[in-house]
Amino acid sequence: MKTPRTAAAKPAPPPSEALPGSLVDEARRRGRGARSNHTGRFETERRTTFDDGWEGMAELDALKTEVTIEPARSIITRNQSPDISFDQSINPYRGCEHGCIYCYARPSHAYLGHSAGLDFETKLYAKTNAPELLEKELSSKAYSPKVIALGTNTDPYQPIEREHRITRAILEVLERTGHPVGIVTKSALVLRDVDILSRMAARGLAKVALSVTTLDRKIARAMEPRASTPSKRLDALRGLAEAGVPVSVMVAPIVPGLTDSEIERILEAARDAGATEAGYVLLRLPLELKDVFREWLASEFPDHAGRVINLLRSMHGGADYVAEFGVRQKGRGPYADQIALRFRLAMKRLGLNERRQKLRLDLFTPPVRKGGQIPLL
16 A cells, blocks of 8 residues: 655745645544645745545544744844834744634744644744743843733643643743733633732733634634633633733634624623723734635635635735734724724723723842842842
């Protein structure tokens, strides 16, 4: 019996073109978001696995999560984008096992020579030296404290955090140094660290946002296959709020023609769970993501596919995505204005964002590096 072969290398198509090739068999990708694993945009060759007719595909195992330990050289990333609310962030992991089909971070996996498709959710990297690097960077004389955001690219509480506990170790450093932190996640695993977060919140040093895309469990399971269910995320909001941690909800991303009808219901459910702040982001489809998302949409919601893409394009001047600051996250045009107005009216009715929690910067005490001198009082 012959096994599947890899086709001869072909020049990789430009990112703007739809990538040809068959979808990965459903049995192999069970529990995953993407339907394909096309070559990344920086690769000079494209390789396609195909069945040569001898049933070799039947012998392929289901895709498993692979975690590579990646010693990072630096850990705090600075941001200068004018439409993002944070100045610096930490991402403990590369790739994300949640497998959210809409994740704007998927194309970043191409920098590692991987696909934005199934590679992004199965080939993960853990920065296990992050806590030590953080202490080193915080101890620098040149460091000036600003809120550190966790969860800006991939989720800090994705499933592999249960084993590696990098996020918790980072929080321990931040608590010890009196440094403020803001977290964005779609995982109920954040409740594991409620002990640290509640202590930090009592000092004005922590806030958490839960991302809720839909309240429909069926849509959520298809769109975010390994993330916590919507009800679990609301439970996490409630648990954090009861522990004194300021919580907000991110209605993100809003998928026009699929989840935009739920804006008001999501905000109300989050308010009832204890959220006092809210925000939203429109679906973004940069680079390879537009193909990954289209494949999923045609597979899961074929009756909605045309409307979703047409509405999205109407908010980006006829394109799938516009990277312009101020437009990329909210869009422009009549439909974008309607979403913004609905969001504002719902927040006003529910009393959300009446007060914005500002985290403290004045409690920061730089850590003492090994071999360093303790500050004189």
